[in-house]
Amino acid sequence: MSLVQALEARLADWQRAQRQRIRRQVQPLRAPVELPADQADCRGTTYLINGQPRLSFGSNDYLGLSQHPALIEAAQRAVAQYGVGSTASPLVCGHSPAHEALEAELAAHVGLPRALYFYAGYAANVGLLPALVGKGDAIFSDALNHACLIDGARLSRADIHITPHGDLSALDQALGASTARHKLVVSDAVFSMDGTVADVPALLTLCERHDAWLVIDDAHGFGVLGEHGEGVLAHFGMAGVNGVAPTWQGRLDRLVYMATLGKAAGVAGAFVAGHPSVIEWVMQAARTYMFATGAPAMVAEALRAGLHLIRHEPQRRQHLAALRAQLVEGIEAAGLPWALWPSPTAIQPLVIGSNDQALAVMQSLDSQGVWVPAIRPPTVPEGTARLRISLSAAHTAGHVDQLLRALRA
Structure with missing residues (x-):
């Protein structure tokens, strides 16, 4: 078996196990988003993902600084x-x-x-x-x-x-x-x-x-x-x-x-x-x-x-903490069948379980204009595939509500 054939066999195995990653073209929308007055200079919540606008909860831009005019x-x-x-x-x-x-x-x-x-x-x-x-x-x-x-x-x-x-x-x-x-x-x-x-x-x-x-x-x-x-x-x-x-x-x-x-x-x-x-x-x-x-x-x-x-600007961390509390309360109230693991940080993992279920939920959210990446093994242990919800100070309470509505749907 040649090296190419061996790699193709491995790729086929990964596809069958729902492990193959897909790279997307991502471009931030630079137009200002509607935010509270003390956050009005933040951008970076909405992206063009493969040409389609999506509200993103997949970024590590926790304080919303990546698009900040000062930087x-x-x-x-x-x-x-x-x-x-x-x-x-x-x-x-x-x-x-x-x-x-x-x-x-x-x-x-x-x-x-x-x-x-x-x-x-x-x-x-x-x-x-x-x-x-x-x-x-x-x-x-x-x-x-x-x-x-x-x-x-x-x-x-x-x-x-x-x-x-x-x-x-x-x-x-x-x-x-x-x-x-x-x-x-x-x-x-x-x-x-x-x-x-x-x-x-x-x-x-x-x-x-x-x-x-x-x-x-x-x-x-x-x-x-x-x-x-x-x-x-x-x-x-x-x-x-x-x-x-x-x-x-x-x-x-x-x-x-x-x-x-x-x-x-x-x-x-x-x-x-x-x-x-x-x-x-x-x-x-x-x-x-x-x-x-x-x-x-x-x-x-x-x-x-x-x-x-x-x-x-401590108000960025204060706003982030308020969004986290809103998300936790909203998921508890929604009675979803998945567990949101507790975290005092911007990282809020919603554990789904199997790879195919995590991908299905991710695709459902995507169809509703919300982007949250599904994280699967080997990045996480088997049986703990999840949506890794990443909050940002650039998000608003309305953005979190939009995510909650999409999850309930």
Whole structure:
């Protein structure tokens, strides 16, 4: 059998199992949407999907910043100053004053000493873990961690221990039984398909007990959690714009914090923050940083504008919380046969069960002008195919009502 024939057989198997993904052409509608007065500058709820307008609940644009005029204008100014490309790796000539300022502002925002900007979140984690540990070391990874953490762990060549999702007792036992040179606990902060929040203080306490380090991926918490959108550390009162909380002084030295900037921040990229020596080593050793062309300066300037809005417009998070409460109450009142798993974040998973049923519900919503993606195995466990409802501060109460009507229908 040739390679082409083998791949065609695999594709046929995926089609039969309802696992094959379909790529769609998506274009945001730029016309302003009807929003409350304090949200009138937001866009990004309605898209042309394969040429058809759809109200979308599939985006990670949690604060509605991806179409914000302030970010667009910042990028346009930067294009005039820097051009459209960075031309090289950040360690050659791809690191501009815009990137330098962004890193300083990101570190101050999350309350950690130093930050390092990567062109993509996947690249950050795939480069970070091999930079920290290798052969003779051990990684302890939550069973529901994102694919980039899984791949980064594999590339590190450290021994990998998968622990049941959120099971602190199992993690405690695994750490205690390990004789590895260095131990690294790795976890999402907000799990992308469930919306659950990791118990970061408890994880760090276990790391202290067993002389381990902790890597937290706050892709879905940054910008959403915390009084000023600092993320999961502020959510637990550990650190934020006011610096490290007294209880956690010195204890965060064994934590490496990572967050992406293509979700709530509305643009692209990611950053890693922590102890200055750790961040310096990551800059020297992460291959995805050393050998990749840096993101354009226009991206950095757009992110600086987005970070300003995250910090100074708390009404976006307040509006998002109100939408989440409306959705939860509406689904409970509708008596739907599916379970909405509880989450304090913008991610609201409606678990359907089988692949074909999840696809059928997605297609029914699509026929009513509402786009919510169906998430199926292997992204989620077998039997838990779901609609991943993603709320945005750009949505209105009327948009949530439209979604609820479509679900009831």
